Amino acid sequence: MEEYLDDLRMEDQTLNFPEDFIIEPIVMNKKKAGKQKIEMKRIINKTSRQVTFTKRRGGLFKKASELSSLCGSEVAIITFSEAGKLFSFGHPNADAVVSRYINYTRGVENNNIINGGNGNEFGTSVLSEQYKRVLSNIEVEKKRSDHVIGSSSLSSNGSSPRGDNSEFGFWWDKPIDNLGLLELEQLKGSLEGLRDQVSSRVNSINNNNNYYCSSNSTNR
Amino acid sequence: MEEYLDDLRMEDQTLNFPEDFIIEPIVMNKKKAGKQKIEMKRIINKTSRQVTFTKRRGGLFKKASELSSLCGSEVAIITFSEAGKLFSFGHPNADAVVSRYINYTRGVENNNIINGGNGNEFGTSVLSEQYKRVLSNIEVEKKRSDHVIGSSSLSSNGSSPRGDNSEFGFWWDKPIDNLGLLELEQLKGSLEGLRDQVSSRVNSINNNNNYYCSSNSTNR
């Protein structure tokens, strides 16, 4: 009985009523489901959606693992469930890849690869560049989280994006603890060119609606 | 007439003339392989490896896109080819997800979800936490890149990992540009607890060999 109800629940919504079965009784003969094509839109049923998320996430991670094994490449996947829970994968580990991602701009200058062998040294200027991007990311996320910028076909419903991002004042309102070290000063330098970068960044995000799938892109 | 020509064009080129059967009959016998099972280890042939990387990466990105569409979840994938080129995917975009990843610790405390709705405010303390992780990541990446820590079955051949990470002095050797702003001071606060964190972090990485695939994990 329970099973029957469950099956019924999983069934195509258009066939949930007796009338439907009368009209098309053959449909009940679902002995062989096989792999069926599904629409690539948000799954309505919450339970199904969660199950699908778990399954596909597992499959995705597996694929990523295989990719790294087969091709000797570094891979990281970061996912957030609708509930906001984090699931990550990475080879050799997520943080390393993310860090490298943030650092990126090291050996690459407009698709011109300098890094010939295995770069052992990390340019110092690169690290400041990292902070630019990190902070830029903060900006992006901040914006996204309180109004949802792009994302047309997702959980969040995009509304008119705001365009004010001429100054920051939103994240350094924290009381200075015990401070004063020269290690930070260069971070300031990173902040210099950030302003314009962020605005152009946010703008580009506002334009591109769906998702990003970039290859290199100098990321400015 | 036209149709006949079209058909001829569509035909296997190698079998269009009688001569073909006479001259190289055996070579022509190379039946198409089709999808075959392959060992899940590094592909030896460099060309094949690259091709596989491209193809599987595409498949992976597609899957990720579907996951986000179906389940309304945020996803980001970061990959580096062996040549060091970056390929990223993200919904709504990679940076946003990465940023959220770095910020993570907001509503979650030991798998205890506080965040009920859509958190609109970003705790300031969270941001300092972010820097801890960012810097920690730098440490990790630094270590990995100049000696390769984990990764047993990958391009990089892991050798004896070093264990010295008591102090940092590798990244703030940059000449201070024009500096001196209070925006940075709180970053110092972030750096406080970093030292110990990094060491424990690196240690855990040295222990775990293959890859990380964590669900929540308070990440300390």
Next chain:
DNA sequence: GACTATCGATAAAT
């Protein structure tokens, strides 16, 4: 040199 596009065959998943 590294990466992408395409095609036919087919294994794998459901």
Next chain:
DNA sequence: ATTTATCGATAGTC
């Protein structure tokens, strides 16, 4: 049984 994701090989692109 049908859909999907690769595979191998190769031609073409950056």
